[in-house]
Amino acid sequence: MAGVNQPGDLQLAVGWEPSEWDAGDIPMSRRERAESTGSYLASVPPGISDLDFDIPSEVAAGAEDALVEISRFDAELAASLPRADGELAPLAVVLLRTESASSSQIEGVTAGAKALAIATLNESSGQNARMVAANVEAMQKAIDLADDLSTDSILAAHRVLMHDQAYAHPGRLRDGQVWIGGGPTPHTATFVPPRHERVPALMDDLVAFCRRTDLPVLTQVSIAHAQFETIHPFNDGNGRTGRTLVHAMLRRSGVTRRLTVPVSAGLLTDTDAYFAALGSYRDGDPVPIITQFGRASFAAVGNGRRLVSDLTEIYADWQQVLPSRKGSAARRLLPHLLSQPAVTIAHVQQHLDVSQPAAQRAVDQLVEAEILKQISTGKRDRAWIAREVITVLDDFAARSGRRG
Structure with a gap:
């Protein structure tokens, strides 16, 4: 050297x-x-x-x-x-x-x-x-x-x-x-x-x-x-x-x-x-x-570690409140919502490789279970968010000193 x-x-x-x-x-x-x-x-x-x-x-x-x-x-x-x-x-x-x-x-x-x-x-x-x-x-x-x-x-x-x-x-x-x-x-x-x-x-x-x-x-x-x-x-x-x-x-x-x-x-x-x-x-x-x-x-x-704990708790709660069967499109979407808490029907179709009606049914079931909430109106370009995930991510940012 x-x-x-x-x-x-x-x-x-x-x-x-x-x-x-x-x-x-x-x-x-x-x-x-x-x-x-x-x-x-x-x-x-x-x-x-x-x-x-x-x-x-x-x-x-x-x-x-x-x-x-x-x-x-x-x-x-x-x-x-x-x-x-x-x-x-x-x-x-x-x-x-x-x-x-x-x-x-x-x-x-x-x-x-x-x-x-x-x-x-x-x-x-x-x-x-x-x-x-x-x-x-x-x-x-x-x-x-x-x-x-x-x-x-x-x-x-x-x-x-x-x-x-x-x-x-x-x-x-x-x-x-x-x-x-x-x-x-x-x-x-x-x-x-x-x-x-x-x-x-x-x-x-x-x-x-x-x-x-x-x-x-x-x-x-x-x-x-x-x-x-x-x-x-x-x-x-x-x-x-x-x-x-x-x-x-x-x-x-x-x-x-x-x-x-x-x-x-x-x-x-x-x-x-x-x-x-x-x-x-x-x-x-x-x-x-x-x-x-x-x-x-x-x-x-x-x-x-706290972020992971919060997300794991959310996921466990979702599994309890979602009535759809194991393997359904709605249940298959749950893990994805932890990393991508905003979705459209087209996004769900692509991620799950399902038809448009199947993607719509999955989103509807998650809305009924209060896991997703629609954030845009109208029939076109509608989007939904998983509010609980948004909250814990913003809490993570706040603990870091970041303000979004």
Whole structure:
């Protein structure tokens, strides 16, 4: 290895290089224009693929404990949930959805569970809900590609995430300067990522780091995430794409197999500390970001356990109140409602592979049992929601600090 990194070691700290900027016709005040003349400083992140990291033993132990808790939670679901034709419910999708919503919230994009469920159906919904729904699909893409962790798989996740936002150049590394905070030019920014010419090599170095097998998993995941956010390889969607990388790495390492532990939801409990930890990493100290990921993991697992308990209780109650026979379309739909609590007749037809009349009968039976409630009127484009599931998902979000 090239060297050993210690907390605060300049080996990991970003460097800086002067760069030129032409503000052109960008509207700004006289003060802003005066502050935006001449060159600015762009960061120069170091390569990390061949660094060793000397993490204090107590920090490493805390990260290991958090990793064990994540793995235990993953195993608990597989061992404890009753099975019939499969799992009680695709709870991976439930947790994936709540993680995606929380991930987007870190960047100020919010959507309640009802809006998100409707957006997943591609029905009329607000922009925020559609963006969060895209984040769900992007995270699933990253997880699916965990066995082939590469720049191409990261680009694929970004392409799905930003597919309808041309300004973000979906699936392409940026070809210009970006900056974080501070106004209309990079001169007064809070942080200026590297010049775009450096991004391809930095991403190759990051992928090489992610593929290493000689580092503790959560330490490696935390550092990789912080390095990704420092590189900021895209015009937009960096935060959400970066958090998909977390879950791809957890899957790749074998820590999780069936679900997405909602780590971003844990980070929401203290976003100031999270952003401060990213700043410390850029100054050369990886300890705060590792600590934050450990804390986030414990918070996420505790919250996730409560979510699973609430959903399991709802499912048991549904089985008691629904009079239809075992194997009926209505009963077969119950597990699906835990992960997709908004449905249309067409959606039920497709999911259960039944006729339109059979799908309508199933929905009618669930309405009669007060499991579903119609939320739109008229004979066309009708939709129904499982209100109890919406409630527990929003409660989960509230416990995470998110407000939809």
